[in-house]
Amino acid sequence: MSRFTTALGSSIGAKLVMALTGLALLGFVLAHMIGNLQVFAGPEKINAYAHTLQNLGPILWAMRIGLLTIFGLHVWTAFKLWTANKAARPVPYAVVVPSASTYASRTMIWSGFIVLAFIVYHLLHFTLGAVQGDIFQQTREAWTAADGKHPDVYAMIVRGFRSPAVALSYVVAQLLLGLHLSHGVSSVFQTLGFTSPRLACVKKAAGPLVATVIVIGNCSIPLAILLGLVGKGVN
Amino acid sequence: MKLDAKIPSGPVQQKWDKHRFEMKLINPANKRKYRVIVVGSGLAGGSAAASLAELGYNVECVTYHDSPRRAHSIAAQGGINAAKNYQNDGDSVWRLFYDTVKGGDFRAREANVYRLAQVSAAIIDQCVAQGVPFAREYGGLLDNRSFGGAQVSRTFYARGQTGQQLLLGCYAALSRQIASGKVKMRNREEVLDIVVEGGRARGIVTRNLVTGKITTSAADAVVLATGGYANVFYLSTNAKACNATAVVRAWRRGAGFANPCFTQIPPTCIPVTDEHASKTTLMSESLRNDGRVWVPLKTGEKRAPGQIPESERDYYLERRYPSFGNLAPRDISSRAAKVVCDEGRGVGPTGRGVYLDFADAIKRLGKNAISAKYGNLFDMYRNISGEDPYEVPMRIYPAPHYTMGGLWVDYNLMTTVPGLYAIGEANFSDHGANRLGASALMQGLADGYFVLPYTIGDFLASAGPSKLTADAPCFAAVQKETEDRTKRLLSIGGKQSPDSFHIRLGKVMWERCGMARNRAGLEQALVEIPKIRDEFWKDLRVVGSGTELNQTLEKAGRVADFLEFAELMCLDALEREESCGGHFREEYQTSEGEAVRNDETFAHSAIWEWQEGGKRPIRHKEELEFENVHLATRSYK
């Protein structure tokens, strides 16, 4: 066991933790996005999907705890690296001219923190109902399925995003998540030791590509609602 | 001064084996009772320190650099010779031996050169085992090239960075011993004197360059691997910090100094274009394989090279040496360049340069072929000169690069001071009056890996431990002298910087004791140098204190020793009334300007003994016997 702890405690171990937890979180983000895109398929689809998820019972909790652990690890390691890296250069340069690094790479900690704040907001919004509590309550048992009344997730999303401020905050958060991923995803290849020259272009393009897909996918929902393209049936 | 070269008896091929058998050994368990100080961490010093530690000795390695990896061996480009005969082209230990003796213009000791050729093959094996990434063929075997006009391909190389790769191999071996605790590495410490007591080297005096603290260290043997003295010319291809302090101090403590006038000035350096230039850069001589050397026919030519028609160009090497042409040996082509520049036909802003033109080669082989061969050299030239050598001819000029002279050593690499060794460029042993290309790296590593580790054991076994510790009175006395000298340098309170003296000294040496020397010039130098020296000790300015990092003080100490050493060099050049190898006396040449060697009178090494009280040093001789390579005149017509 000690060799793993030693390795994990090293700078490369930390890097590896960032890459692997990041990859897991990316998987979640992608799945989450694909699930949510069902909003375009109408209320039945997405409400059934939400209902299935909620009926997973203990599995749902296992997933939640797992996700939270991974997320916690990602955040905690990031914070550890950030403070260590700050300390590695106690006196800053008077002149800094970045050349190979990108805006995304240099702002990982900030885009990360903002995304973290957004996730808290998002949970308060759609999971706990602490933001826009009235909408959350109204739609709680508003969908009638074969086995009874369940939350009308569709209506909740549509009504929620009709508020321009809310929709816009989601869009901004997604842009930052995209920025975060554009560096993070490409980094994974480097961290995991992919060196083949044939992968070089994949390595470089993967981040921006994945980021673009996620930004477009996730932003399409609030924007489509805000523009009235989705949710015409919801009053 | 007693000069016993201790050359083993018997045929030259058997001397080393016989000697290795006859040398006394130290029991492995007893080796740790001996302490050896190695000064310098280049190819010679680094390899010696690592090898001695591997054997079990306690080693201290001292360098003025921040890390042993910075030593100037790192800048060697071309390659390293070894008699491997991998190319099946007829090379052998004998041929490498023969070429080195002949190339050295018959001023080296046969027995030492033979041994060098003998161990050369093992150096390559050792370096490969250390992970030195030599160039390889597609089949995975080692590649070779022909170098410096050799008839066989025996040069191993790692692109244009062979010295770097060999040094890093050596540094890695040294690092391993540092980690194991067998080598105590002392970075940023400069040796300022050698302690000799009771006819034996007892230790060193060093100044810590960061704290300024002067300390003494005792040892059972001291090895100087401090490189050459080409910086006596100020402008040379040596690194800025290269200096002669340790060898000059050793000389003053009783070590004989051999052949100081033998200096090598290769023709293919980038000429300086400004009076503020601080050094010159050597480009590999392989450039002369494809470049044609020329100057304008008439003096004071102002046209750009491209505008000078063929008929108004003088391809002087091709003209004077039709069979060798542009590949004429280093010393010959360097002097030829000096001659045409003295005639006022030199090119470039200072008039001290000749063209090395690749236009014909580019026409014949195409730009790509030239770029594949010399790309990195062309880049380097463009970087330094700001001109594109694919379009305009390069400008080159000779500059001092290597010094064959050095502390006299016997077959065991020991100086005339028992217990004091000199290895690598710091000694005089193997190159005679002229060094072959790719042989410096070979010699440094041969001394460090495969010669000194044996011979030092023989000495220690017979002489036993030194028994003197650093608190012995002899150490305190030398320490006091060193402290006083440092204080004196700091307190002169004059107006001129160490560099300004160095530049003046360099000009005198370059004019009077450079590529071509003559009696009048040397006698003049022997008047001028003491004058500069007197002025130095009266009008030097060093600011700051001695108890901190003070680069001006470091420089001042080095210049002071160069000022002393320069005189010895001129004296040696004056006394050697012949032209041989890197030493060309204008009085001794044929009507066609070829060197005339005098084997009757000068087939010896000249060894200089320092004299107390500013008296003229005494010149001793070690007669050289050529039993295997017969004395012959070099001819490159």
Next chain:
Amino acid sequence: MNLTLKVWRQQGPSTPGRFETYEAKGVSEHISFLEMLDGVNERLLGEGKEPIAFEHDCREGICGTCSMVINGEPHGPVKGTTACQLHMRMFSDGNVITIEPWRARAFPIIKDLVVDRSAFDRIIQKGGFISANAGSAPDGNAVPIPKPDADAAFEAAACIGCGACVAACPNGSAMLFVGAKVSHLGHLPQGQPERDLRALGMVQQADAELFGNCTNHYECGEHCPKEIDVKVIAEMNRDFVRAAIRAEEPKQVAGSG
């Protein structure tokens, strides 16, 4: 040309530093950057002031001694070039040039622009070698090495240990330096026996020296005067992970030979 230099002056490791402004007048475009500084120093000395301490030696771009950040870029604005090989023709009249030392906790300042890079030596001592005593080597051609491997090893071995990677890295990480050595020896058959211990030992030492962590900014490769590819870091990551899984004693590092 005439230039204004803003140079970091610091008397010692524990004294606070500050920028001093110097005028460099009549600088020739033919000289190197360090020769320009030589000129400034000669003038300072003439005025009885302490010259600017800076490190340099070979002035051919290979020893790795010179180390200064010029206008925010280690070794200055020209790619693949050390400060000593940087020429004044890259600057123009009236330029203001800021000169700073390598800034990293693991490279404490000794004086002015001179820093202590002995951490690099200690990293190499933890495994940046092949244990082969003099005399024990087999014939150089006994083990053929495919040319691509020899070339890859060379590319990584070209590192001059100057520390520009650390200076350039926003995190002050030394991973390009470590990766270069791990990659150099890892590409050679001779480097295999100690490969695991090398990766573990060197990385752990770099951490112990308090260098920062690599977060893939790639500034190191961009400013490396020998243009060492950042892929050596990926190779090192791989070696390290494999070693961590395989190695029996993680704490033990090579070097007991």
